[in-house]
Amino acid sequence: MDIPSHIASQLYTNAQNVAKPVDESASGGDTSFAKLAANFMESMRSGEATVKAGLVGKADPHSVVEALAATELAVQTAVTVRDRVVEAYQEILRMPV
Numbered sequence: 001m002d003i004p005s006h007i008a009s010q011l012y013t014n015a016q017n018v019a020k021p022v023d024e025s026a027s028g029g030d031t032s033f034a035k036l037a038a039n040f041m042e043s044m045r046s047g048e049a050t051v052k053a054g055l056v057g058k059a060d061p062h063s064v065v066e067a068l069a070a071t072e073l074a075v076q077t078a079v080t081v082r083d084r085v086v087e088a089y090q091e092i093l094r095m096p097v
Contacts, residue, residue, distance in 0.1 A: 040074050047071035 047067040054064035 040078055043070060043074040047074075 047070055050059055050063055050067035053059035054061065054067075
């Protein structure tokens with residue numbers, strides 16, 4: 001499978017943008033849990049809409065795969081956050097009073 005260089009370059013640029021740290025001073029530092037949850041739900045909705053469009057033939061397979069990958073990443077992140085919260089809660093329960 002040959003990947004044209006311009007597509008590979010675009011995917012690399014997208015990966016760099018996702019991986020770079022967020023400057024909280026520029027964004028006002030508003031990284032509340034509600035905002036993160038809203039971003040998660042928006043990611044899930046857009047992925048679902050793209051997959052539905054792909055099933056009826058209105059979206060190309062490449063965009064369907066990208067949507068599935070983004071959805072998988074969002075779910076894995078949510079599971080990791082959930083696991084950390086449960087672990088912290090259990091640690092608090094083990095503390096002597």
